[in-house]
Amino acid sequence: MPENTAAGGATIELENLTKRYPGNPAPSVDNVSMEIGAGETVIFVGPSGCGKSTTLKMINRLIEPTSGRIRINGEDVTDIDPVKLRRKVGYAIQSAGLFPHMTVAQNIGLVPKMVGWSKSRIRDRVEELLDLVGLDPGEFHGRYPRQLSGGQQQRVGVARALAADPPVLLMDEPFGAVDPITRDHLQDELIRLQNELHKTIVFVTHDFDEAIKLGDRIAVLRERSHIAQFDTPEAILTNPADDFVSGFVGAGAALKRLNLTRVRDVEITDYPTVTVDDPLQDIFDKLRRSGTNEILLLDKRGRPYKWLRRGDLMRAKGSLARAGTLVHDTVTREATLRDALEAVLTDNAGRVAVTGRRGEYTGVVDMETLMNSVHELLEADRLDAIGHQHELEEAREELTHTEQEGHEGEAKA
């Protein structure tokens, strides 16, 4: 029942998709087969000219495949009216591609209008979408694209792509033309959106870091869109299939891996804590009983305030006002391990307090726990990747087999 799943994602199957241009003996996209699950974010990443954009554009048939089939939610869309197909598939491109002669609202409402929604429904939908992409509807509704910054334009572009609530969203280097800080924001926004909407997203980029950040799975493509590796970011980072992939992953794969895990996913040690309201004597006792050299002092709202050492307490002389060192850096449970590592490295005692949503203390990570977690992660990834690689190799063997068969057949004919 496609209608019911429309709000969420849809599966996409590409089967032996090939594109040849006249006058060029080698195909631009050669025999790509791929299955994308509903609600999954898949990133096509590869060097310029590897055919990743062409492959993407074949999914909504902006470029008609020479051969092969495309199925969306099991329905073969290779031969249906392309206009009908594209209305079920959102499309966002670099520099947003907003129509400069239309207002933001008109741009977003274009597809719903074409599908025949009523005026009031379109108006509500536009407001909802502007809200969703983080733009104030009242303020941006009537603006023209040239009155927006690059990042805002891109948000509107995404809103337009989502307008008719398509199950599939194709994004062709959408954040390629904005500055790094805005790009970072937009990526975060996309992650947030995807957590709410669960669309099936196919995203093209040449930036591997972007791919790691956004993708559930990444397809690393080499020339003619041959799939070098199609796996989770973790698996690609820890176990690249070949030199091409590892070259593309670039240096510092282990560091990049840290970006994929949040502090909440690793072991957080509990630390003895006291609050500023506790009498001095209790603090002494607690420190003595804990057997550690240090205790964390929390402020009235339970937020980390100061690190207190034994020596500090000796010199405190009845008041905590001047004792101890202020906590100047904390990480949230949502922070990446990379952020945590940075904080631990810059901290003079090699540990950092972890805080919850409202800044309240939840634990501490230090160098040792961090290293243990990372080792465990890498080991798990490696095992996963080896498993996937076997599957891929099997698939590839099958492919070469059929290819050779095909060539023999041609030779005979």
Place this chain on the structure above:
Amino acid sequence: MNFWEYLGSRHQQLLADAGQHASAVFQCMVVATVLGVLIGVVTYRTEWGGNLATTATSTILTIPSLAMIGLLVPIVGLGVPPTVIALTLYGLLPVVRNSIVGLRGVDPALVDAATGIGMSRLSRLVRVELPLAWPPILTGIRVSTQMLMGIAAIAAYASGPGLGNEIFRGIASLGSKNALNQVLAGTLGIIVLALLFDAAYVLIGRLTIPRGIRA
């Protein structure tokens, strides 16, 4: 009789001629615009099509207007028909050329986006390409109109309507006391009309070019 006295005594005749002149130019411009944009829409996609249309229309423009009207008279007779045909043909070139340039100048990424979000070829043309190409097309129409104002005067040679009659009458009676006044009245009348039309185009531009792409 000086010029002002001449204007005073003949103003009714002059106004009627000016009205006919303006209406002939206006109607021919409407036809030329519709035809020109159509030709542009049909040909802009192909390199040779666009070139053919531009070359054909500019060839027409190289034919001297007097010769063109002279050639048309034996075919369609005197009066309004040769005037309308000649004016429409002359009006085509700037409209056709600017339509092609304008339509080709639409950012390919926008056309791609329009197709990608599911617009049919027709709605893409009507909602995206033509609105974006409209400013250059309007400029073409403006240039055409200025040109036709002058060419329409020649139409009087084939007994066509307009201020040209005044000019030709003056030329025919050179040496008589009103000859200069007639030529002057006709010429100035055409200039005034041209300026009025131009002002109208500025207004049309204000009203029809969307705010988002207004310079």
